[in-house]
Ligand SMILES: NC(=O)C1=CN([C@@H]2O[C@H](COP(=O)(O)OP(=O)(O)OC[C@H]3O[C@@H](n4cnc5c(N)ncnc54)[C@H](OP(=O)(O)O)[C@@H]3O)[C@@H](O)[C@H]2O)[C@@H](O)CC1
């Protein structure tokens with residue numbers, strides 16, 4: 001799914017209106033989509049307190065108020081009565097609302113005396129039209145609303161957030177439990193500093209002009225199920241183990257054998273034809289007994305001190321590797337002699353960061369840093385938006401794929417495209433989850449998935465398996481190994 005800027009959404013809106021539907025009917029459609037969702041998800045609510053601004057986001061709120069009232073809910077509307085300069089469509093909806101006797105229209109300043117019992121607050125103050133800092137009056141209102149302990153829904157965007165950039169630190173932002181957004185994810189939903197205000201995100205389809213959406217240029221995308229279905233390749237019947245590639249997972253050191261073990265198991269569970277673990281001898285027995293399907297190649301006693309070059313294999317290097325001097329030398333020797341794309345993770349990245357010898361990374365390789373590893377490789381940035389910009393620069397300069405791990409992991413391509421993942425959960429915030437991703441990516445690339453597609457499929461699959469593990473064991477209790485055991489269920493649901 002494409003992600004558009006506020007400006008592009010406005011143009012998409014206009015293209016939709018030029019192609020038939022009037023702007024007031026588009027607003028009605030948007031309001032109806034919200035009300036349909038609210039009716040299903042807030043059946044028990046008694047009263048909706050709807051805060052409306054003067055633009056089209058406020059217009060949506062006024063239309064939602066009328067439609068909820070017609071469905072039998074109690075509704076109170078809050079506006080700025082002293083300064084009513086509604087946009088044209090908001091004005092029409094305000095007039096329609098005033099015809100209904102049963103809806104109280106209050107001033108923002110009446111918020112302190114609201115009856116909260118079984119109430120739901122709806123924020124329709126500002127949407128993608130926010131283009132400057134909020135005034136103190138709005139900031140105060142938002143701070144008051146944030147403190148009222150009732151469920152909160154934002155229409156399109158939590159008020160105070162921009163669609164596609166980060167806020168000043170001191171700005172007030174409405175803290176939603178749910179954001180009902182129209183047609184597209186907004187970039188601000190996907191970054192840690194801003195996304196935390198959105199709660200659960202529901203993207204409501206309001207049929208915006210599909211030709212415009214197909215043609216509009218953007219660098220930013222969300223990885224969704226329909227994209228994955230296009231990437232997924234079912235296995236051929238007439239095949240053998242050689243048809244599904246050779247994955248070699250390199251890593252492990254004394255005390256950290258589990259890391260490379262989990263990568264190995266993930267590669268197998270993702271379909272790798274032949275799977276090898278290249279690790280120090282101290283891991284041999286553990287690996288052979290825990291993962292009998294994998295073949296062991298001993299390189300060193302307690303840590304990796306050599307890397308064997310094999311033809312026609314895809315290497316995933318780093319989990320549990322450690323940074324011993326001999327390991328560093330082994331990695332550099334290997335990178336100097338082997339130029340095919342590979343996956344580099346964890347200590348393989350830390351070793352490269354310390355030497356700053358990043359040009360040794362073969363073209364089209366995949367690196368999988370978490371934010372701290374990214375900083376060690378490429379330096380500090382002010383915030384996560386700047387981090388993505390720097391990642392775009394580096395992916396292009398080094399001609400590599402950067403899988404920047406986070407709550408919403410981003411895949412950044414050498415062509416500077418950015419794909420955000422929306423599967424996964426905080427149950428994955430445990431040592432070992434990243435090792436699993438390395439195994440998945442190595443396996444997909446060894447099975448000849450195009451590298452960009454392997455990255456998109458891999459991060460999605462990893463998160464999806466994590467979601468299934470959380471559903472069964474809880475976010476607290478699920479383990480990276482539970483996630484590995486759910487990979488199969490994700491494939492079953494794909495085929
Ligand atoms: N295609 C879609 O997705 C559809 C979208 N729809 C809805 O339209 C919404 C966008 O509406 P919108 O363009 O009228 O902007 P909105 O957010 O209501 O702001 C209003 C105006 O406030 C102003 N302003 C800005 N910052 C300010 C500030 N800090 N303090 C004070 N004022 C400030 C600024 O005007 P300015 O003062 O710059 O002239 C701005 O234009 C969208 O989020 C969705 O809910 C649906 O109805 C139909 C389909």
Ligand SMILES: Nc1ncnc2c1ncn2[C@@H]1O[C@H](COP(=O)(O)OP(=O)(O)O)[C@@H](O)[C@H]1O
Nearest residue numbers: 405406407424425426428429431432433434435
């Ligand atoms: N809160 C979260 N929500 C979604 N995914 C998460 C969250 N925390 C961690 N993850 C995922 O788990 C993995 C953690 O990787 P990493 O930090 O390298 O762990 P390790 O190296 O210890 O295995 C990444 O793929 C990341 O996207």
Ligand SMILES: [K+]
Nearest residue numbers: 123126157159
């Ligand atoms: K809003």
